[in-house]
Amino acid sequence: MAALLYNINMAKWIPVDEGLPEEDGFYPVTRLGFMRRSKRLILGKPMVMIDYYHKSTGFDECVMAWAEVKPYQPTLGGDQYL
Numbered sequence: 001m002a003a004l005l006y007n008i009n010m011a012k013w014i015p016v017d018e019g020l021p022e023e024d025g026f027y028p029v030t031r032l033g034f035m036r037r038s039k040r041l042i043l044g045k046p047m048v049m050i051d052y053y054h055k056s057t058g059f060d061e062c063v064m065a066w067a068e069v070k071p072y073q074p075t076l077g078g079d080q081y082l
Contacts, residue, residue: 028067032063
């Protein structure tokens with residue numbers, strides 16, 4: 001979990017106003033301090049979470065920025081990770 005948080009912190013955050021992902025999928029996002037749950041709004045601090053993006057629906061209005069995280073590539077050679 002710490003490695004995931006470290007990678008998210010190293011990611012380049014892209015404001016939703018400046019661009020959206022080119023492909024559908026799950027992305028780390030920064031959300032405003034509220035979330036919509038059916039008819040209720042839950043208030044709080046801004047948070048980082050994983051959200052699904054689809055070109056036809058986009059992100060919901062709570063998403064401020066998203067990040068495109070690249071997978072970790074180990075520098076060691078060979079098959080030690082297989």
